[in-house]
Amino acid sequence: MNLDSKIPQGDIADKWTNHKNHLKLVAPNNRPKIDIIVVGTGLAGASAAASFGEMGYNVKAFCFQDSPRRAHSIAAQGGINAAKNYQNDGDSTYRLFYDTIKGGDYRAREANVHRLAEVSANIIDQCVAQGVPFARDYGGLLDNRSFGGTQVQRTFYAAGQTGQQLLLGAYSALSRQIGLGRVQMFNRHEMLDIVKVDGKARGIIARNLVTGELERHSAHAVIIASGGYGNVYFLSTNAMGSNVTASWKIHKKGALFANPCFVQIHPTCIPVHGTNQSKLTLMSESLRNSGRIWVPKKKEDAEAIRAGKLKPTQIAEEDRDYFLERRYPAFGNLVPRDVASRAAKERCDAGFGIEANDTNEGVYLDFASEIRSKGRQAAFAQGDHNPSEETVLKLGKAWIEEKYGNLFQMYQKITDENPYETPMKIYPAVHYTMGGVWVDYNLESTIPGCFVAGEANFSDHGANRLGASALMQGLADGYFVLPYTVSNYLADEIRTGKISTDLPEFAEAENNVRSQIDRFLGNNGTRSVDYFHKRLGLIMWNKVGMARNEKGLKEAISEIAALKAEFYKDVFVPGSANELNPELEKALRVADFIDLGQLMAQDALQRNESCGGHFREEYQDAEGETLRDDENFKFVAAWEYKGDDISQEVLHKEELKYEFIKIAARNYK
């Protein structure tokens, strides 16, 4: 298979403009003759569906939630990047481009990333025009903050609920189009297969999750914007319903799946509390602007804390190890997520973890210094140049509350501890998946007419995603990339006419879905779906998690293959096909997670290097930093499905070329 990335010629700064100028168009009078399906209504899907509706195409949008407003983009907390340089700290399109390429450890495509940086400024303008209430300063101008991996303040935010506000903005644009009848919305529907006719994507099979009915929907192009696959680990920061099914189904029908092993482990999650835990909660990375991360310097102090004999506030300053500030003085607590995560793991593995559970895994995120310094500043601003201790603390806490109040409240509700008084406990957790369906510059997969956007594709983040860049990519793809590139594809479809759902390809796809459902419901095994999902998650976390090695990966591959056999033999799915049946939904998703999990391990095994979120223990320097191998691994690993046995998948390589950025070791010291 020839992987043609279709990257336009010319200077990096002109590629997108030139490309856009030469893409084919569909005249307004022809657009109503064309149908588009959008699967998923998060930032990428909702913005795409709204944009296509506005352009005049017939759009059908699908989400498994009861409303598009609940897509998991809503949970993103910290912010969205844009190269606007409002803070006059030297930001530019080039710098955002550079930071993103470097942050991704030189495993992303230059042209895609530059386009992302280019359109970032428009995203902010667009959202503000839609009435998204971003944070403002006292002059009424937009406020910014900084995020891990950068040295400028380019992150726009709305308290700790930026994802919510951006999604509600996209949802409002989508709602407008639904109200106007240009978008038909299918809530509580799940795509269970793609339909190809003459090699092109021509529709989907969707299951109405309330009635169980299988529906056929045809279209001239299908857009998959169904999010990431972090739930393969069972415990993650993803919403419980987030799944890989749409992406995996198109993979099975010919779309290559790229870099599946690139998973981002986020450093600031609330540690695991116990075996019944279903879900991990993230604490926004923005907290690292104000919090200092530490563990005790002395092992006996860590032990005493775990035993409940010492409180963190009783540990003297000189007995604390601010390990990020110690190891990475230039970036300190703002190093990229993979660096911060591994540093925390290193300390906990060495016995300095502070959480009192079976794992002992946890480090402190401490706001005491910030509370004091901001409290002092606030007192001075009020004219009190000799503030009492009490005043300083009161004003400092008020400052923190203004900036992070909802996050602190969330933490307290979950842990029953007050982070204004005692440091937060945090530990890394699975958060975002950089891998996904392989797409070319037009975001088209290797199935013609099937486009993939947002977290579901692999394209912009390389081996590691910097903070505040996922929201940016979702909206960039949906608002500003797909409307051009999909139209270019559709320009050749204006004579096609309505596509019939009576075609044999639709019947075949529907029958396949039905037989899979019947198989699960008739299985009569003894174990619940969650039982298998949790076991898969443990294999993944232990052997394909924050650190991987050859031995563990080989074990994982055979263990997952064995788990798969057991799953099909012994899973028990209660209920029937023709009703709301969450267990059946889960079974269909876990089947895909199992396959993907194995592919993730295979991908990690072939990548004999460490880069970004992919850390192979065999490839590290004397100080424990990642060792990339640019000579042999500067490629996108794109896998081709070859049937039920995942070990038979074939690896294709897209060579990455760096013409505009000099490739260098990633250094945050």
Next chain:
Amino acid sequence: MATKYINITLKVWRQKDAQSKGQMETYKLDKVSTDSSFLEMLDQLNEQLINERKAPIAFDHDCREGICGSCSLYINGRAHGPDRFITTCQLHMRSFKDGETIYVEPWRSKAFPVIKDLVVDRSAFDRIQQAGGFVSVNTSGRTIDANATPIPKADADRAFEAAACIGCGACVASCKNGSAMLFVGAKVSQYALLPQGRVEAHDRVLNMVRQMDEEGFGNCTNTGACEVECPKGISLENIARMNREYLKASLS
């Protein structure tokens, strides 16, 4: 965070589908960690039911961090349970006592018909939003620079507080009239406090209120239960602002 375990009895509303008649069923659940969330406790109960080959309980949930608005549930007679300013997924079992009997019911409102067990249909909220809860701006990105229209920080903050509504429906469920005015008021307020979308402010409030009435929600009689039970602390002020906006629009 010392882990404790409690044993509880649950009285849960079971209803096969919208057409069937529902009833309360009783379940006993042992060894519930007080660190579990309420939804994790339901997971545990479902695991037990599945192992006993009984039908698990359907309930809505997704993000499990208090922001998606999927989770619902009337718990011991209160929307999202006993604590304030939280969703059901943020409610933890440490709020309950060993041996306690807990009543779990779906949202109760004519405008939110039951789909199954504890799952209700809240699509009426979407239709209200589709009737006008937006700024009519094309998604071209070719708008004016975002800083060209400064917005006083106080206004932006209040707009944000209104926009923080998660659309869970606790306001409707808690209201003796089944009114959706806190939800609609929050949306109207967000836009009323911002310069964007002012040209269509009249149409917005008239259309949203019209749709709200068509959906069968009741009226507001200023009881204030919605504000008390709102997990995001959306203020009654938003209803007052909506009423002002509505009056202005009706008079002009």
